[in-house]
Amino acid sequence: MAPSNDRESLGDSVRAVAPADWATLFILTVVTATLLVAWLGGAAVWGWLLVHLLMLAGYATLTVAMLRHRDAGWVRPARALVVILVMFGLYGTLGRVAFVAIPWSADPLLDALDTRLFFGVAPALRAQHRATHGTVEFFSFCYGFFIPYLYLAILTGLIGRPDHERRRFVTGFSVLYALSFLGYLFAPAKGPVVQNAAQFTQSLPGGMFHGIVLRSIQAAGGPHGAFPSLHVGAASYACLFDLRYNWLRGATYLPLVVLIAMATVLLRYHYAIDCAAGLTLACLATWLSEGRIARLEAASRTDP
């Protein structure tokens, strides 16, 4: 419980920072710096800048506290909880901030890539002919089920596990979100629902479940944060983690992950390239948390 040795060198302290902290500090710093540059350039982001600056300062303080009390019992749950809260917080803010702070939209580029990759017609446009009331409702249910799945995955990823598995889960989660937020920030996009609005011949013929999805999206500030798809990224990451550490759970939700990916395209919120990027980042986060970062983690003396 005692604070670590005051004479510990700075190098030792830096090495002792957990990879999950590095990932969180990194993305908070990037977001804050971007907002600062945008604010200096005249964008109306002062409020957002303050919010992110406070988040960065808060997390930096927490990191120092966790370093000083690295053996204390509260460090591990605090890190897991705060990393997840920060990432979910950024998920809520970045979609809105990016369009104000970054003076371009990635939608035309992503649409062009999708069109080129899929032989002249983007998958979201191609899928509109299959969008019956039944399919829209079914895929809306799958799309919406992402939320309970993610929360359950986080719960089972953090509770009732050996320490090293819990650490890897938090590390991979933070790496995935940090990398994905770079996309949200520097390639802001609203998805086919906005970009291709004129090309869709009809609106989606949904019912109750589609209505819930629409209301949720509107409540979150409308379509944003298309690239990469965190619906696909986070679901894939949770699934990959489970396939490694709790095979049955991973195999149970594997079909759901595929359906979520299909739903994001059919419901017009994502380009296929977003899904591919989400899956790639999930694989990368898994690989990093299992390999190189796991070794770094072992070398650090903190216990997330």
Next chain:
Amino acid sequence: MLYHLLRATFRVAMRGFFSRIEVEGLEHVPAGGPVLLVPNHTNGLLDGLAVACCLQRPVTLTAKSTLAKIPGLGWLMRAMNVVPFHRREDGGQGADPAANLKSLAEVRSRLAGGGAVCLFPEGKSHSDPGIRRFRTGAARIALAYLEQNADRGGLLIVPVGLYFEHKDRFRSKAWIGFGEPLRVADWRRNHAGANARTLTDHLEDRVRELSLSFDERSRSELFTRAADVLATAGEPPPELGLRPRPRLAEQVRWVHALQKGHARLRETEPARLDALARRVAAYGAALTRLGVAPHEVYLKMGFGRAAFFALRELELVAFGLPIALWGLANHLLPLLLVRWVARKMSREQDEFASNVVFLGVPVFTVFYLLQTVLAAVLLSRGWLLLYVIALPYSGVYALVWFDRVRGTLRRSRTYLRWRFARDLQSRLAAEGREIIAEIRRLGALLEEDHGTHP
């Protein structure tokens, strides 16, 4: 190519039969160069297959010649480059011991080519509690190789221990342990003048150290029960579904330690050993009567823990049920057919697993083909593709899901039992810990006497 394809297929089949296969000591088998693998032989044809399936490099298997006369098996033996051996006792079934010269030459040529060959020095698969006396064939082959090739390639003999938890039970567990290799040239240098029998006895000892071998069946039950109690270390069981510890490997190690300790203390502490044996037997019988695993005696009873357990297991049961039922519907018929035929064909306990695995491969292949053809007639291309992908996935899923549901039911039953009989749990936990403490005390005696600890 055909060998690799067949081996991959049998790997899948074995993963289907066993719920877990623990493998240890793979680093003892070099990726190249001549190697003789010498396992114990307790589970028929499956033993050789188990060894071959663990290794990346191709392994030449050996088998009794009469097997080649079984329809289909002869083709399989040729496809997998199995070398047949003609046993004297199979003379009535057409075996010709004179033809063994050809088989021996074939084995020597495979070794000279830098291959790995698996030989069973016990000669015959059996269900005895102990290892049978090794025959000298493997040693003679090794020494002859040395005479003919000097130390070219550096022939190694790798002892292999095979242990099957319940070899005639579907979804049981298996352990395969590769021991430290013996370099034949080194052995010859250190044992100048020694003959094949000496080398054989040495190999027998090495394999005995890797597998479980008992003088009598009652000893086997006693030692494995004591090992199970020791392996708990008086700690609660791990959560279901998480990566399990290598339980059989632990059991094997504990049994060896207990056997050694027992042998040493038999003279000096007979009364304590007898008393301990009675306690272990009574404790084991009580757990068996209750249907409780040794770890579960220490199950934690907190409400929060139980609630999380219920949430996690119900989630899997509920969401996995449709996939498991789909898998069951598509695989039940071939599975029942294979089990029924295998049961009918098995005259000995050590034949069932082999029969299931060897029958399972063609039967499931035929059923998969028939189901795919039927689906092609009834479904559109998209649904057909989905059906074909879902077929193996749902089959494997169903196996694991039913294992998990069994584990969940067992754990829930134990939890409820302890919830309504806290005293019984406390008594059993105390007795378990006391048994562990007594074994450790006896171990400490050995440490004092010999500087070792069981």
